Amino acid sequence: MSDTFVVVGGDAAGMSAASKAKRENPELDVVVFEKGEWVSYAACGMPYYVKGEVEDLEDLVAVTPEEFREERDIDLRTGHEVVGVDPGAGTVTVEGEGETFEQPYDHLLVATGATAVEPPFDGLDLDGVFTIHDMDEAGAIEDYVTERSPDTAAVVGGGYVGIEMAEALSARGADVHLYEMLPHVLQPFGDAVAEVVEEHLRAQGVHLHLDTAVSGFDGEGSVERVGFEGESRPADIAVVGVGVAPNTQLAADAGIELGETGAIATDEYGRTNYGNVYAAGDCAEARNVVTGEPDHVPLALTANRAGRAIGQTVAGDPEPVGGTAGTAIVKAFDLGAARTGVVDEQRAREAGFDPVSVSISAPTRAHYYPGGAELTVTLVADGESGRLLGGTVVGREGTKRVDTVATALAAGMTVSELQKADLAYAPPFSPVRDPILTAANVLEGKLDGE
Amino acid sequence: MSDTFVVVGGDAAGMSAASKAKRENPELDVVVFEKGEWVSYAACGMPYYVKGEVEDLEDLVAVTPEEFREERDIDLRTGHEVVGVDPGAGTVTVEGEGETFEQPYDHLLVATGATAVEPPFDGLDLDGVFTIHDMDEAGAIEDYVTERSPDTAAVVGGGYVGIEMAEALSARGADVHLYEMLPHVLQPFGDAVAEVVEEHLRAQGVHLHLDTAVSGFDGEGSVERVGFEGESRPADIAVVGVGVAPNTQLAADAGIELGETGAIATDEYGRTNYGNVYAAGDCAEARNVVTGEPDHVPLALTANRAGRAIGQTVAGDPEPVGGTAGTAIVKAFDLGAARTGVVDEQRAREAGFDPVSVSISAPTRAHYYPGGAELTVTLVADGESGRLLGGTVVGREGTKRVDTVATALAAGMTVSELQKADLAYAPPFSPVRDPILTAANVLEGKLDGE
Numbered sequence: 001m002s003d004t005f006v007v008v009g010g011d012a013a014g015m016s017a018a019s020k021a022k023r024e025n026p027e028l029d030v031v032v033f034e035k036g037e038w039v040s041y042a043a044c045g046m047p048y049y050v051k052g053e054v055e056d057l058e059d060l061v062a063v064t065p066e067e068f069r070e071e072r073d074i075d076l077r078t079g080h081e082v083v084g085v086d087p088g089a090g091t092v093t094v095e096g097e098g099e100t101f102e103q104p105y106d107h108l109l110v111a112t113g114a115t116a117v118e119p120p121f122d123g124l125d126l127d128g129v130f131t132i133h134d135m136d137e138a139g140a141i142e143d144y145v146t147e148r149s150p151d152t153a154a155v156v157g158g159g160y161v162g163i164e165m166a167e168a169l170s171a172r173g174a175d176v177h178l179y180e181m182l183p184h185v186l187q188p189f190g191d192a193v194a195e196v197v198e199e200h201l202r203a204q205g206v207h208l209h210l211d212t213a214v215s216g217f218d219g220e221g222s223v224e225r226v227g228f229e230g231e232s233r234p235a236d237i238a239v240v241g242v243g244v245a246p247n248t249q250l251a252a253d254a255g256i257e258l259g260e261t262g263a264i265a266t267d268e269y270g271r272t273n274y275g276n277v278y279a280a281g282d283c284a285e286a287r288n289v290v291t292g293e294p295d296h297v298p299l300a301l302t303a304n305r306a307g308r309a310i311g312q313t314v315a316g317d318p319e320p321v322g323g324t325a326g327t328a329i330v331k332a333f334d335l336g337a338a339r340t341g342v343v344d345e346q347r348a349r350e351a352g353f354d355p356v357s358v359s360i361s362a363p364t365r366a367h368y369y370p371g372g373a374e375l376t377v378t379l380v381a382d383g384e385s386g387r388l389l390g391g392t393v394v395g396r397e398g399t400k401r402v403d404t405v406a407t408a409l410a411a412g413m414t415v416s417e418l419q420k421a422d423l424a425y426a427p428p429f430s431p432v433r434d435p436i437l438t439a440a441n442v443l444e445g446k447l448d449g450e
Numbered sequence: 451m452s453d454t455f456v457v458v459g460g461d462a463a464g465m466s467a468a469s470k471a472k473r474e475n476p477e478l479d480v481v482v483f484e485k486g487e488w489v490s491y492a493a494c495g496m497p498y499y500v501k502g503e504v505e506d507l508e509d510l511v512a513v514t515p516e517e518f519r520e521e522r523d524i525d526l527r528t529g530h531e532v533v534g535v536d537p538g539a540g541t542v543t544v545e546g547e548g549e550t551f552e553q554p555y556d557h558l559l560v561a562t563g564a565t566a567v568e569p570p571f572d573g574l575d576l577d578g579v580f581t582i583h584d585m586d587e588a589g590a591i592e593d594y595v596t597e598r599s600p601d602t603a604a605v606v607g608g609g610y611v612g613i614e615m616a617e618a619l620s621a622r623g624a625d626v627h628l629y630e631m632l633p634h635v636l637q638p639f640g641d642a643v644a645e646v647v648e649e650h651l652r653a654q655g656v657h658l659h660l661d662t663a664v665s666g667f668d669g670e671g672s673v674e675r676v677g678f679e680g681e682s683r684p685a686d687i688a689v690v691g692v693g694v695a696p697n698t699q700l701a702a703d704a705g706i707e708l709g710e711t712g713a714i715a716t717d718e719y720g721r722t723n724y725g726n727v728y729a730a731g732d733c734a735e736a737r738n739v740v741t742g743e744p745d746h747v748p749l750a751l752t753a754n755r756a757g758r759a760i761g762q763t764v765a766g767d768p769e770p771v772g773g774t775a776g777t778a779i780v781k782a783f784d785l786g787a788a789r790t791g792v793v794d795e796q797r798a799r800e801a802g803f804d805p806v807s808v809s810i811s812a813p814t815r816a817h818y819y820p821g822g823a824e825l826t827v828t829l830v831a832d833g834e835s836g837r838l839l840g841g842t843v844v845g846r847e848g849t850k851r852v853d854t855v856a857t858a859l860a861a862g863m864t865v866s867e868l869q870k871a872d873l874a875y876a877p878p879f880s881p882v883r884d885p886i887l888t889a890a891n892v893l894e895g896k897l898d899g900e
Contacts, residue, residue: 012882045818045877059818160876289872300882301875322870329874338874368495368509400880403873404853410871411861420772421860422739423853424779424788425751426610427495430850432462432750 002027005314006092006105008082008250010034011041012300013281013307014111015063018074020311028315030074031103033094035081038135039065044300046138047161050145051168057139085110085254087274107276107314110251110264111307114244114282114298119156121240122216128223129238132161141239150174150236154226156214158185160330161241163197166206167333174237177207179214179228181242186330189339192359192378193394197332204333244298246283259285261296270310270321278314280306280321289323289409290342290389291351297324325390327406329399336399340406341390343380348390354383358443362435364398366427373397377439379405379415386414386447391439404436415444452477455764456542456553458532458700459561460484461491462750463731463757465513467559468524470761478765480524481553483544485531488585489515494750496588497611500595501618507589535560535704537724557726557764560701560714561757564694564732564748569606571690572666578673579688582611591689600624600686604676606664608635610780611691613647616656617783624687627657629664629678631692636780639789642809642828643844647782654783694748696733709735711746720760720771728764730756730771739773739859740792740839741801747774775840777856779849786849790856791840793830798840804833808893812885814848816877823847827889829855829865836864836897841889854886865894 005021007014010032022030032039038061045060054060068074080096091102116133118124128148130141144150153169155162158180166176178185178201184194185201185208198208209228217238218225226235246263257273259265264272264279268287272279281303288295306321313319329338342348348355357380365372373396380389391405408418419441423434433441455471457464460482472480482489488511495510504510518524530546541552566583568574578598580591594600603619605612608630616626628635628651634644635651635658648658659678667688668675676685696713707723709715714722714729718737722729731753738745756771763769779788792798798805807830815822823846830839841855858868869891873884883891 042816042818042877042882044875045816048819048877053820054818062817299875301872304882305870323872325872327872327874329876329879331876331878336879340872340874366492366495367512368492368504369498370503398850400848400874401850401853403851403871403884403886404857406873407854407857407863407868407871408861410867411858411863413857413861417860418857420755421853421857422751422773422775422777422790423856424777424790424850425494425749426779426781427492427498428781429779429786432492432754434853436853 002029003106004029004031004104005107005109006103007032007109007111008092009111009113009281010039010076010078011111011113011281012303014109015040015068016304016307017109017111017280017311017314018068019072020308021314022072022074024312024315024317026073032074032076033080033082034076034078036134037078039068039076039078041135046132046135047164047168049138050142050165051171057135060135082250085250087254087277108278109310110256110277110279110283111281112247112250112283114246116241117243117245119240119242121214122227123218123223124216126217126219126223127221128236129217129240131240132165144237145169145172148236152177152234152236154179154233154235154238156238156240157242159241159243160186160328163201163330163332165239165241166201167331169237169239170204170206177209177233177235179209179212179226181211181213183211186337188326188328188343189337189392190343190378192376193337193339193392196376196394197335197337200332200335244282246296246298248283251279251283259294261285261294263296265294268320269313269318270306278310280310286321286324289325293351295324295326297326299328325406325409327402329402334396335394336397337392337394338399338402339390339392340402341380341388341409343378343390343392345380348380353389355380355389356383356443356446358439358446360435360439360442362438363431364395364435365429366431369427375401375435377435379439379443381415381443381447383447386416388413388415388418401434401436415440415447419444452479453556454479454481454554455557455559456555457482457559457561458542459563459731460489460526460528461561461563461731462753464559464561465490465518466754466757467561467730467761467764468518469522470758471764472522472524474762474765474767476523482524482526483530483532484526484528486584487528489518489526489528491585496582496585497614497618499588500592500615501621507585510585532700535700537704537727558728559760560706560727560729560733561731562697562700562733564696566691567693567695569690569692571664572677573668573673576667576669576673577671578686579667579690581690582615594687595619595622598686602627602684602686604629604683604685604688606688606690607692609691609693610636610778613651613780613782615689615691616651617781619687619689620654620656625655627659627683627685629659629662629676631663633661636787638776638778638793639787639842640793640828642826643787643789643842646826646844647785647787650782650785694732696746696748698733701729701733709744711735711744713746715744716771718770719763719768720756728760730760736771736774739775743801745774745776747776749778775856775859777852779852784846785844787842787844788849788852789840789842790852791830791859793828793840793842795830798830803839805830805839806833806893806896808889808896810885810889810892812888813881814845814885815879816881819877825851825885827885829889829893831865831893831897833897836866838863838865838868851884851886865890865897869894
């Protein structure tokens with residue numbers, strides 16, 4: 001009899017694992033339980049659906065349930081929730097279609113994702129107050145905007161979801177107020193990025209309320225006002241995006257160990273403390289390539305890649321899940337902002353480094369070539385070894401250049417090594433010395449004590 | 451008495467070396483002889499001047515002669531040609547302002563550049579036949595186009611200069627015929643790039659004549675026809691761009707050794723066979739980072755970087771000039787095309803590798819996000835070690851992604867290592883898996899014999 005691979009959760013990590021396992025070992029029985037109706041969808045695309053740039057929610061689905069079932073021969077059961085795991089017996093308890101049943105497994109993947117954090121705000125249950133945590137919620141926001149045409153919008157949280165929603169609601173005609181508890185937006189991107197993004201958001205008409213704690217919402221049935229620091233302002237719609245927390249209840253109840261970050265602890269193959277139980281995606285930890293330590297990075301590529309590796313391992317050909325540099329990029333109106341690695345100096349010190357950093361601004365094209373934009377690049381390195389630790393890029397074009405830094409991190413390069421990379425130049429694409437190289441040169445000078 | 455650093459040639463390599471040496475060691479006497487009037491200019495910008503996107507030729511100058519003299523304290527003598535070097539005596543013979551004199555040096559840099567190759571064509575001296583080899587020639591082309599408004603143009607050579615000039619002359623209203631002796635344009639970029647570029651050039655109305663050897667030009671005083679393979683066609687202007695050859699006469703006459711490529715042989719510090727005589731830029735060899743062998747790569751960044759390193763060495767703080775991956779990028783109308791490393795399989799075999807390659811096409815953005823383009827990525831690796839050898843990228847946007855490959859080459863990464871790089875994803879910037887990662891995945895599968 002062939003082995004059974006059970007997957008809990010049908011998004012990036014789960015469906016990547018299921019597809020890869022079945023492709024590598026067609027003998028395997030692969031069963032996926034997804035409690036909702038959506039699988040393999042691009043959560044990152046939801047703000048663009050609200051904005052109106054993506055016409056149908058269905059467009060965000062990469063592979064449909066039918067394709068998984070018919071073309072990939074995966075036993076995908078949507079509308080089925082796994083409510084218990086018994087690692088001793090090797091079974092999961094499933095509720096769906098009005099019944100509860102036990103499903104045995106030989107290998108299990110927990111890919112339960114993460115949920116938008118709901119802060120202890122008043123009035124979270126008012127109509128028109130949303131967190132953007134799944135496809136149905138994205139649909140509900142779009143419907144609300146279409147029905148009510150809100151004049152003012154409150155976006156709570158200046159992370160990437162908040163910034164993308166500010167852009168989306170602004171495009172839909174709302175006067176947007178963005179509230180952030182910390183002194184700057186995009187905290188994981190560092191101050192050099194935040195300052196450029198904040199200036200741009202203001203120029204686009206977004207009202208920024210930094211260092212401002214929201215207390216809740218008020219209204220008759222539907223939201224009318226947002227309260228903060230003893231004041232309040234009108235808000236015809238509110239979107240709360242203050243971060244996500246890993247969905248670990250199912251795992252914790254089953255005795256699967258959590259790590260220090262609060263997500264599920266995993267080894268280099270994505271295994272939990274039970275050898276045949278894996279975890280991947282937004283519910284699990286991943287190894288940070290810079291610090292070597294466990295990290296919680298709820299991002300799509302990490303999920304996708306870990307799922308794929310686990311699928312291969314389960315199919316009989318063990319493959320490490322690889323690390324994460326926490327690389328992220330976000331569009332804020334006409335700007336791009338990107339980060340990779342360890343950018344925060346405090347965090348670098350905690351990981352045992354002696355961080356040295358520089359920020360430079362340089363043009364994206366030759367100075368005489370039309371168009372182009374100013375790019376602000378920050379690089380951080382270890383003063384002792386010269387090893388590159390991380391970097392950020394912000395500007396109106398060319399922010400994918402952060403990939404050069406991410407590649408250097410994957411290779412463990414020093415600043416001096418990066419400085420010698422032969423990056424592409426022609427007037428329409430770059431100055432002779434790419435802005436990343438200019439930043440590396442300046443940082444190398446600082447490391448040398450020049 | 452302080453040392454004297456003499457530089458022959460006032461463009462990228464020469465002026466970078468002069469500036470760096472003087473900045474690092476202000477005691478040094480730095481003398482630069484440039485036979486023309488232009489220094490520190492962007493030759494790569496000349497097609498955009500002809501096209502009309504750059505208003506003044508002067509806009510292509512990064513630093514003016516006055517700035518070098520007054521702000522950087524460099525004794526820059528334009529209109530002065532070095533006609534001889536006596537390494538034994540440590541002097542150069544200079545002609546300028548009607549006199550000939552000897553200039554002693556303690557350190558000498560030969561940065562004499564390269565010259566456009568003049569093929570043995572008939573009618574090269576007709577009015578309206580140009581090679582694009584210096585700023586005055588770019589000025590002359592622009593003048594000719596403005597005066598004559600040519601209906602038809604012949605561009606000879608399908609390298610990047612030929613393609614950029616085809617775009618420029620087309621923008622100026624000419625019906626452009628491009629002649630290439632080889633079966634494809636952009637030979638160093640490989641067939642996968644060439645085919646995409648050729649299709650685009652044809653779609654833009656450029657008439658391609660591949661596998662076609664031009665024999666020369668004909669006309670009464672000014673060019674009227676271009677001859678090829680026994681036929682001829684009208685041509686109101688002709689631009690010949692069939693490659694450049696290093697200017698080595700001065701060096702060779704002085705007993706400075708040339709390498710196998712025909713350019714001046716140098717060591718890792720840019721030194722020639724005379725310990726105090728350096729060579730850099732388009733006249734000199736550089737070490738290829740992939741093969742480890744001497745290479746002749748007449749590109750701006752290589753020149754700029756070697757000059758800077760030599761300036762530092764001369765100032766007393768020895769710095770290797772670094773290698774080159776031959777990274778290049780070119781705009782062809784609405785397309786970008788880029789290459790890095792060893793792309794040609796024949797050349798890879800000659801360097802002792804067992805080349806394995808793949809080409810893939812993937813979108814530059816999430817499938818549901820508006821805009822975006824298809825990117826064709828080719829990667830080449832060594833079948834034995836899995837080490838990445840080179841790559842190309844072509845498409846309507848995102849071709850700077852070649853920098854990811856160039857960075858991996860600088861680090862000596864394997865395909866499997868590149869595959870794990872955490873590249874940036876958000877719907878407006880990339881699919882979840884960047885096209886470079888998709889290519890690496892497919893190549894890794896091929897290397898594994900999947």
